[in-house]
Amino acid sequence: MILVTGATGTIGSHLVPLLVDSGAEVRVMSRRQGFRADFEDADSLKRAVDGVDTVFLLSAPGKTAEHDLALLDVAQHVRKVVKISAIHTGTPGFELTSSWHLPGEEALRSSGLMWTILRPTTFASNALVWLPQIEAGEPIPSYCGDGTNGVVDPRDIAAVAAKALLTDDHDKQTYTLTGPQLLSTPQQVEILSEVLGTTLTTIDISPDQARVSMLAQGMSPESVDFMLKGFEIVRNGGNAVVTDHVERVLGRPPATFKDWAQDTLNTLAAKS
Ligand SMILES: NC(=O)c1ccc[n+]([C@@H]2O[C@H](COP(=O)([O-])OP(=O)(O)OC[C@H]3O[C@@H](n4cnc5c(N)ncnc54)[C@H](OP(=O)(O)O)[C@@H]3O)[C@@H](O)[C@H]2O)c1
Structure with missing residues (x-):
């Protein structure tokens, strides 16, 4: 079972059909539809990750770090988390981006879970x-x-995320997606x-x-x-910045x- 957070958003709305078409069992998390849960309601988050093997973690701008950490807090039983971060996270001079995404990246890398970090x-x-x-x-x-x-293109980010969720080929990788x-x-x-x-x-x-x-x-x-x-x-x-990471993962x-x-x-x- 794959939990997709941010499922109604820019990347999530492209990712869900890719996962469903691949035959994966998908739990679509939203505050409004599908599996109702809120990053700010710990009980709902616990229910969202119950029985889940893999998580696509996308926290919306605003309380990104807080939401990432809340999810990771209740997801210690899952096998793998694929997190959406942002380009330049952790680079000096990009303190604001880092303040959103670095806490989640660091917590995930040190969690003992399998992980892939995507920095579009x-x-x-x-x-x-x-x-x-x-x-x-x-x-x-x-x-x-x-x-x-x-x-x-957010559709390429979704396609890379799908590969990272569905295979082990991208475990422990950090990709900068352009x-x-x-x-x-x-x-x-x-x-x-x-x-x-x-x-x-x-x-x-x-x-x-x-x-x-x-x-x-x-x-x-x-x-x-x-x-x-x-x-x-x-x-x-x-x-x-342009990288070849999308092509490396997607083969196109x-x-x-x-x-x-x-x-x-x-x-x-x-x-x-
Ligand atoms: N835009 C860029 O150029 C860019 C570049 C690099 C990185 N990023 C990163 O990409 C990510 C996505 O950004 P975006 O602007 O495109 O957002 P988005 O995907 O449109 O985000 C909104 C999603 O988050 C969900 N959400 C919001 N608050 C929630 C809450 N409290 N509990 C549960 N779900 C919640 C919404 O679901 P519901 O409303 O259905 O509940 C919706 O699915 C961010 O982390 C951002 O830092 C963006």
Whole structure:
């Protein structure tokens, strides 16, 4: 039995069908549907891991470390945990990402359980936050200048997770999961223009403008500082990383941002 946490989320929603199609017995955890459990309700978590052999551990942004540790606390009987972490976890200069994911990574590595840790970079699906501007024909805000990310398709993250859950081939491995190419926001927007057959533009937002706008939206000063730090890192080339880890696990190259955009945005357009 495989427990999938975050089953209704970005990666989980792609992972569950892969596991079911493979014939695995899957317990889908959510606060709203399937097996109802909450990382913040220890009794519900104990019920969720009861009779489970393997866990896919994905904690949503916010209380990531707290949720990871709560799950690991009740999962000492399971054989293996595959944890979603994030690129640069544990690297000096990336203290915020590390504060979310390092406690869970360290607890898992020292738990005595089998483990695989997946550290994805920026998801292709983050581009969905641009939908309002795309629909309104407005320029897309660009916060990181020409800074690039190795944008990864969440479907590839799910496919790698499935391999790690279903085989022993990736035990005790830490993978940094990226797409095949480095892309800046303007380059991503150019690809979206091509896919949607329209001309989309970007507008550069300076750190000062970003700060004013995020505070006006009600974000806390701490969250604003965190976001600005992330933008600065990308702007200065600090996330310009591409690895071959997806290909190593899947035996095929990772999907491009264009692949993701074609499949996702055209489906969304057809629905609207
Ligand atoms: N986005 C990126 O570019 C990026 C890059 C690197 C790493 N990551 C990491 O990827 C992970 C996923 O991020 P995401 O933004 O895509 O999230 P997501 O998968 O959309 O996360 C939401 C999921 O978490 C579940 N959830 C939230 N709070 C819960 C709780 N208290 N108890 C039980 N389940 C709960 C939700 O389930 P229900 O609402 O159905 O209960 C939902 O399935 C995070 O750990 C993040 O740090 C993201």
